[in-house]
Amino acid sequence: QVQLVESGGGFAQAGGSLRLSCAASVRSSSTYTMAWFRQAPGKEREFVAVISRDGGYMLHADSVKGRFTISRDSAQNTVSLQMNTLKFEDTAVYYCAARRTIVLSTKPADYAYWGQGTQVTVSS
Numbered sequence: 001q002v003q004l005v006e007s008g009g010g011f012a013q014a015g016g017s018l019r020l021s022c023a024a025s026v027r028s029s030s031t032y033t034m035a036w037f038r039q040a041p042g043k044e045r046e047f048v049a050v051i052s053r054d055g056g057y058m059l060h061a062d063s064v065k066g067r068f069t070i071s072r073d074s075a076q077n078t079v080s081l082q083m084n085t086l087k088f089e090d091t092a093v094y095y096c097a098a099r100r101t102i103v104l105s106t107k108p109a110d111y112a113y114w115g116q117g118t119q120v121t122v123s124s
Helices: none
Strands: 004-007 010-013 018-024 033-039 046-051 058-060 068-073 078-083 092-099 118-123
Touching (some): 004 092, 018 092, 018 118, 033 068, 058 068
Parallel strands (some): 010 118
Antiparallel strands (some): 004 018, 033 046, 033 092, 092 118
């Protein structure tokens, strides 16, 4: 069983930055592929970024590419999402997710473990 706890959400102005963190309560988070998803009101949960178990491979959604960066610290069992040049349309609840395979999936249904989510609100 994996418990994921997100932190770092809040308010930002358009053009600003926020950094999200996700702490995994496992012996070693390096056995899990980790990802970030987000869900805006009235919309489906969508993929944001994913990072491989060793941190060597990353994928970012086209909508955030060049602005957001996913990273992980296996020693600390954390995964982070640095969000720069925020836009109003980035407003959503952001979720950390984990799956115990090497495949970098962008589909929410492929992830067995989820955090409770953290709200990010960007003012235009």
